[in-house]
Structures are given as C-alpha cells and as structure tokens.
Amino acid sequence: MRDSRPRKSKSDRTRETILEAARTLFAEKGYDGTTVRDIATAANIDPAMVIRYFGGKETLFARAADIDLRLPDLSDLPAPSMGEALVRHFLSVWEGDGGGSALPIALRSAAVNELAAERLREIFATQVAPAIARIAGPDTPAVAGLVATQILGLAFTRYVLKLPPVVALPRERLVTDVGRAIQGYIDGARR
Known part of the structure; x- marks a missing residue:
C-alpha cells in the first residue's frame, strides 16, 4: 500500500530541522546563550x-517561540472550578499534552532578552488577558496579572529552575493548590 500523503520537499525538511534544533537550544541555553552557529551545528548544516x-x-527565535496557549473559554465553566481548570490546562500545555516546547524557550529567555520578554508580554495581551476578560469584567488587567504571577511562577519553578519540591508535587496537588489561589483572584473580581 502506498502512502498518499504528499512528501515534504528537501527545503521544508531543512527548515523543520533548523527550527527543531533552535527550539531545543533556545530551551536549554536561552536566547543569549544560543548562536546561529550552535543551531547550524545541531541541525548538521552550514550556518x-x-x-x-x-x-x-x-x-528564528520568534518562530521557535510561537505560542498558542489554546486557552479554554472559562465563562462556560461553573464559577468555582475556573482556577483549577486554568492550572490543569497550563500543566497540560507545559507537560506536552499541548506541545508547549516553545514555552520554556520564551520563559528561560525573557529574563535576559528584551525580544523574549516582549514575546511573553504579547502572549499575555493577546491570549491571557482576553480569556480573563470574559470572566473578570472591569478588573481584568489586575486579575490577569495576578493569574500570570501564579502560572509563570509555577512554570519557572517546575520547568525551568526545576526546584525539587515543586517538581515532586503531584499534578493534582498543583491543580488544587495553585487553582485555589487563582480562584481567589477570579472570585475577588466577580464580587
């Protein structure tokens, strides 16, 4: 039986190889610690x-850090479960269920590189804030910012810093405990 899928061109395969090498290196070494030569070496091509x-x-960094969080519509959920739903969603994205390899790239690089920091601010403005706006009303900027402190703090300590006690916490404990904090921000805005 013959495979009916169209074959990728050599150019497309080369582009994908470069992009995958870049994602790996940016995630490991950050933006400033990665060079074009490093990427070329990892991709086994000429710089x-x-x-x-x-x-x-x-x-290349902008492409490697292309992030679509695919946030759920929280307004469809029962009010008391919104915080846990957000944490569960982010853990799924970070832990691979949603292909979140670009997230560690952006987070690791944002502290030392303005381009990466701007990319995270853009994701916040175009994805996180609108999702929170559907449930938080006029206090959206503050609530979205507070939610980001919890999610980014969790991501940094668990996936970038790999702080042992946070890495060791079971997923459901994170969903419950961090979800409770986020739920507090949401509930405060809804009063």
Missing part, C-alpha cells in the same frame, strides 16, 4: 543555511 531560511537569530 548560512540558517540565515537563508530564517534571516537571522531574531526571526
């Missing part, structure tokens, strides 16, 4: 090919 396909490190 000029990285420039040819992506124009440079900044453009």
Whole structure:
C-alpha cells in the first residue's frame, strides 16, 4: 500500500530541522546563550543555511517561540472550578499534552532578552488577558496579572529552575493548590 500523503520537499525538511534544533537550544541555553552557529551545528548544516531560511537569530527565535496557549473559554465553566481548570490546562500545555516546547524557550529567555520578554508580554495581551476578560469584567488587567504571577511562577519553578519540591508535587496537588489561589483572584473580581 502506498502512502498518499504528499512528501515534504528537501527545503521544508531543512527548515523543520533548523527550527527543531533552535527550539531545543533556545530551551536549554536561552536566547543569549544560543548562536546561529550552535543551531547550524545541531541541525548538521552550514550556518548560512540558517540565515537563508530564517534571516537571522531574531526571526528564528520568534518562530521557535510561537505560542498558542489554546486557552479554554472559562465563562462556560461553573464559577468555582475556573482556577483549577486554568492550572490543569497550563500543566497540560507545559507537560506536552499541548506541545508547549516553545514555552520554556520564551520563559528561560525573557529574563535576559528584551525580544523574549516582549514575546511573553504579547502572549499575555493577546491570549491571557482576553480569556480573563470574559470572566473578570472591569478588573481584568489586575486579575490577569495576578493569574500570570501564579502560572509563570509555577512554570519557572517546575520547568525551568526545576526546584525539587515543586517538581515532586503531584499534578493534582498543583491543580488544587495553585487553582485555589487563582480562584481567589477570579472570585475577588466577580464580587
């Protein structure tokens, strides 16, 4: 039986190889610690090919850190379960159920690189704030910011810093405990 899927061109395969190498290196070493030469070496190609396909490190970083959080519509959920639903969703994205390899890239790099920090602010403004706006009303900026402190703090300590007590916590404990904190922010805005 013959595979009916169209074959990828050599150009497409090269582009994917470069992008995967970049994602791995940006996640491990951050933006500033990764060079075009490092990416080319990991992809087993000439550095000029990285420039040819992506124009440079900044453009490649933007592609590697392309993040769609696919946030659920919280307004469809019972009010007391919104915090837990958000934490459960983020853990799924971070732990691979949603293909979140770009998240550690952005988070690791944001502290030392303005491009990465701007990318996270953009994700906050275009994805997180609108999702919170549907449930928080006029206090949206504050609630969205407080939710971000919990989610990004959890992500940083569990997936970037790999703080042993946080890594060791079972997923459901994180959902319950961090969800409770987030639920408090949501409930405060709904009063």
